[in-house]
Amino acid sequence: MRRLVSLLGMPQHRFASVHVVGTNGKSSVTAMVAALLEAHGRAAGAYLSPHAERWSQRVIVRRSEIGREPFARAVERVAEAVPVVNRALEEGDFVTQFEAATAVAFVALAQARVEFGVIEAGLGGRLDATNVLPSRVTVLTSIGLEHTQWLGDTEELIAAEKLAVLRDHTTLVAGELPPGVDALARRTAAERHARLVRPGELPGDLELAVPGPYARRNFAVALAAAREALGRELEPERVREVARAVRLPGRMQLTGGNPPLLLDAAHNPDGARALAEALPDVAAGRPVYACLAILADKDAAGILAALAPALAGAVCTRIPPRDLRGVGRPGTESHEPGELAALAREAGIARVEAEHEPASALARALALAASEGGVALAAGSHYLLRYARRRRG
Numbered sequence: 137m138r139r140l141v142s143l144l145g146m147p148q149h150r151f152a153s154v155h156v157v158g159t160n161g162k163s164s165v166t167a168m169v170a171a172l173l174e175a176h177g178r179a180a181g182a183y184l185s186p187h188a189e190r191w192s193q194r195v196i197v198r199r200s201e202i203g204r205e206p207f208a209r210a211v212e213r214v215a216e217a218v219p220v221v222n223r224a225l226e227e228g229d230f231v232t233q234f235e236a237a238t239a240v241a242f243v244a245l246a247q248a249r250v251e252f253g254v255i256e257a258g259l260g261g262r263l264d265a266t267n268v269l270p271s272r273v274t275v276l277t278s279i280g281l282e283h284t285q286w287l288g289d290t291e292e293l294i295a296a297e298k299l300a301v302l303r304d305h306t307t308l309v310a311g312e313l314p315p316g317v318d319a320l321a322r323r324t325a326a327e328r329h330a331r332l333v334r335p336g337e338l339p340g341d342l343e344l345a346v347p348g349p350y351a352r353r354n355f356a357v358a359l360a361a362a363r364e365a366l367g368r369e370l371e372p373e374r375v376r377e378v379a380r381a382v383r384l385p386g387r388m389q390l391t392g393g394n395p396p397l398l399l400d401a402a403h404n405p406d407g408a409r410a411l412a413e414a415l416p417d418v419a420a421g422r423p424v425y426a427c428l429a430i431l432a433d434k435d436a437a438g439i440l441a442a443l444a445p446a447l448a449g450a451v452c453t454r455i456p457p458r459d460l461r462g463v464g465r466p467g468t469e470s471h472e473p474g475e476l477a478a479l480a481r482e483a484g485i486a487r488v489e490a491e492h493e494p495a496s497a498l499a500r501a502l503a504l505a506a507s508e509g510g511v512a513l514a515a516g517s518h519y520l521l522r523y524a525r526r527r528r529g
Contacts, residue, residue, distance in 0.1 A: 137231075137235050137238070137239070137265045137267075137268055138268055139221045139224065139225075140214075140217060140218070140221050140231055140235060140236075140239050141239060141242060141268050143217045143220060143221060144213065144214065144217055144239060144242070144243055147239075147242040147243045147245070147246035147247075148242040148246070148253070148268055148269050148270070149270060150245075150246040150249075151181070151245055151246065151250050151251060151252060151253040152251060152252050152253070152272050152365065153252070153253045153254075153255055153269040153270065153271045153272060154169055154252065154253070154254045154255070154271060154272065154273045154274075154275065154361055154365050155255050155257065155266065155269050155271035155273070155274045155275070155301050156169070156254065156255065156256045156257065156274075156275045156277065156361075157257040157260075157261045157264075157274065157275065157276055157277070157298040157299075157301055158275070158276050158277030158278045158279065158298060158311065159277070159278050159279050159280040159282050159294070159404065159406060160277065160278045160280060160350075160404065160406050160407045160410065161277035161278050161311065161350070161353070161354045161357070162256045162257065162277055163184050163185070163256055163384055163387070164346075164351070164354045164358075164384050164387055165275060165277050165354050165357050165358045165361070166182050166183070166184055166254045166255070166256040167182060167184065167196065167254075167382055167384050168354065168355055168358030168362075168378065168382050169182075169254045169275070169358045169361045169362050169365070170182035170196060170199070170252070170254040171199055171378045171381070171382050172358060172359065172362035172370065172374070172375065172378050173251075173252050173254070173362055173365060173366065174198060174199050175374040175375075175377060175378050176362070176366060176370065176371065176374055178251045178252055178366070179198060179248075179249065179250045179251045179252070180198070180199075180250055180251065180252040180253075180254065181195065181196055181197045181198070181244075181245040181248055181250040181252070181253050181254070182195075182196040182253070182254045182255070182256070183195060183196075183238070183241035183242075183245070183253065183254070183255045183256055183266075184196065184256050184384075185234075185237075185256060185258055186518050186519075188385045188386060188518075188521065188522065188525065189522065189525070191207075191237065192204065192207040193385075194237060194241060195207060195210075195240070195241050195244050195245070197244070197245070197248045197250065198248075198250075202244055202248070206244060206247060206248065207240075207244060209244075209247065210240045210241075210243040210244035210247060211240050213243050214236055214239045214240045214243060215236075217239075218231045218236055232265070234258050234265055235265040238258070238265040238266055239265075241255070252365060255269055255271075257298070257301065259283055259286065259287075260283065260286065260287050260294075260297040260298060261297050261298040261299065261300050261301040262297045262298075262300035262301070263297075264301075266301075267300070267301050269301075270303065271301065271303055271306060272303075272306055272307070272365065273306065273307045273308075273309060273361055273364045273365050274299075274301055274302045274303070274306060274307070274308050274309070274330075275308075275309045275310075275311075275357060275361045276295070276298060276299065276308065276309070276310045276311060276313070276321060277311045277354070277357055278311050278312065278313070278406065279291050279294055279295045279298070279313055279314060279317045280294075280404060280405065280406035281294070281404075281405070281435070282294070282404045282406075282434075282435070283433075285433070291314050291316060291317050292316050292317060292320055295313075295317040295320050295321070296320060296324075299320065299321060299324045302324060302325070302328055302330055303328070303330070304328045304329055304330070305328070305329050305330065306328075306330050306331075307330060307331045307332075307333055307364045308321065308324070308325045308330050308331070308332050308333065309333045309334075309335070309357060309360045309361045309364060310332060310333070310334060311335065311353065311354075311356075311357045312353060331364075333360050333364055334360070335353075335356035335357045335359065335360045336356060336359070336360065337356070338352050338355060338356050338359075342355075342375075342376065342379055343376070343379060343380055344379045344380070345379070345380055345381060345382055345383045346382075346383060346384075346387060346388045347388055347414055347417045347418055348388055348410065348411075348413060348414025348417060348418075349410075349413055349414065350410035350413065350414060351387075351388065351414070355379060359375065385399070385521070385525075386399050386400065386401045386518055386521045387400060387401065388400050388411075388414055388418070390418060391524070394506065395502060395505040395506045395509070395510055395511055395512050396418075396511050396512070397502065397511075397512045397513070397514065397524060398415075398418055398424075398511060398512070398513045398514070399513075399514050399515075399521045399524050399525070400513070400514075400515050401515065401516075401517065401518045401521065402439065402443070402515040402516060403430070403431070403434055403439070403516060403517055403518065404434060404435060404438070404439065405435055405438035405439055405441070405442050407439075408438070408439040408440075408442035408443045408515075409442040411442075411443065411446075411515060412442055412443055412445060412446040415446040415513075416446070418511065419446075419510070419511045422508075422509060422510045422511050423448035423449075423505070423508050423509075423510035423511070424446060424447050424448055424505070424510060424511050424512075424513050425447070425448055425449045425450070425451070425487075425501045425502075425504040425505040425508075425510055425511075425512055425513070426443065426447050426449070426450045426451070426501060426512075426513040426514070426515055427450075427451050427453060427494070427497045427498045427500070427501035427502075427512070427513070427514045427515075427520065427524075428440075428443075428450050428451070428452050428453070428476065428480070428515055428516040428520075429452070429453045429454055429455050429470055429471075429476075429494060429497075429516050429517045429519070429520040430470065430471050430476060430516040430517055431455070431468055431469070431470055431471070431517055431519075432468070432469040432470060432471055433468070434471075434516075434517075436471050436475075436476060436479050436516075437479050437482070437483070439516060440476075440479050440480050440482075440483040440485070441483045443483075443485075443515070444480070444483040444484045444485050445484075447485050447513075448486065448487065448508070448510065449485065449486060449487030449488065449489075449501075449504055450477075450480050450485050450487070450488050450489070450501075451488075451489045451490075451491055451497045451498075451500045451501045451504070452473045452474075452476035452477040452480055452488065452489070452490045452491070452497070453473050453476075453490070453491050453492065453493065453494045453496075453497035453498075453520070454470035454471065454472060454473055454476075454492065454494065455470045455494060455517060455519045455520060456494075457469060459519060459522070460519060470517070473490035473491060473492055473497075474490050476490070477489065477490040487504075494520060494523045495523050498512075498514060498523050498524055501513070501514070
């Protein structure tokens with residue numbers, strides 16, 4: 137990655153950067169920080185992952201998806217550089233798809249002349265492609281057990297990988313953390329002579345576009361990060377404007393129709409617990425029937441155990457390998473529907489069905505919800521949500 141950005145002229149040095157790491161809440165906090173900076177008169181952009189339908193959705197410039205032409209120019213520039221870098225690497229090594237996508241985002245944000253780039257890490261931090269940023273503010277949103285095969289099998293080991301991106305003499309904004317991780321964050325900040333900042337309490341009357349307690353926790357973290365990046369207090373009216381406006385595809389996204397359909401990726405146990413915590417506000421006493429698909433490298437049992445108390449039933453499905461290849465997850469597989477259904481029953485979900493095709497599974501969940509005046513939910517993977525968006529247009 138360093139060779140690639142060096143060949144591209146170090147585009148990530150042409151804007152002040154806020155680096156967002158963590159297990160859950162990264163995309164939401166990234167989008168919120170960028171929107172808050174923009175609302176306070178600073179040209180801001182963001183890099184998010186994964187995308188919903190198009191790769192260009194990963195790059196946000198001035199609160200909107202980057203245009204086709206500027207995105208194409210950035211892609212072309214990186215595409216010219218990749219073979220040059222590959223020729224200089226050891227045999228069998230090469231620029232990965234995520235590294236190329238990250239470089240595209242850096243080039244695109246530099247070409248857009250943003251003052252601030254808010255950059256979401258992909259996986260971990262220390263070895264992530266985004267860890268070439270000279271970040272002024274680092275945000276640690278949350279820590280949970282995920283990607284343990286790469287990051288370590290304890291929360292402290294995972295946090296150490298993520299905190300490795302913290303630069304000397306900068307600022308660390310830390311969300312709600314387990315005690316052991318919190319102590320590690322304090323030690324890491326002290327070792328690097330970095331300021332450690334905690335989010336404040338949100339006013340009780342602050343209205344957010346996204347329901348649920350976890351959305352409020354994310355917004356509090358974003359407020360602290362934006363304040364540190366700007367170096368001054370935020371303006372209450374501009375904060376309220378952003379709070380009412382910022383939505384992210386696939387995060388407590390309620391679509392219209394009968395029955396209503398809620399989209400939430402919830403692809404790890406902590407995310408599933410946050411979703412279950414927010415569901416009562418959305419469902420308002422109505423039964424919730426879920427269409428679920430979970431990738432094979434995720435903790436399916438943990439996700440289902442977290443969701444089970446909030447669900448009346450579930451239709452379990454899979455994401456076909458052909459679809460995963462096209463969205464940046466080549467070689468990834470889903471849990472099989474029958475396997476997922478067995479885990480759902482073990483978790484205590486009363487009514488469980490298995491359906492091989494995701495479109496059919498979604499239709500079945502919608503039919504079950506409609507028959508009882510309930511709410512349908514698509515969850516468990518970002519990649520399942522594409523089918524739901526197509527169905528609802």
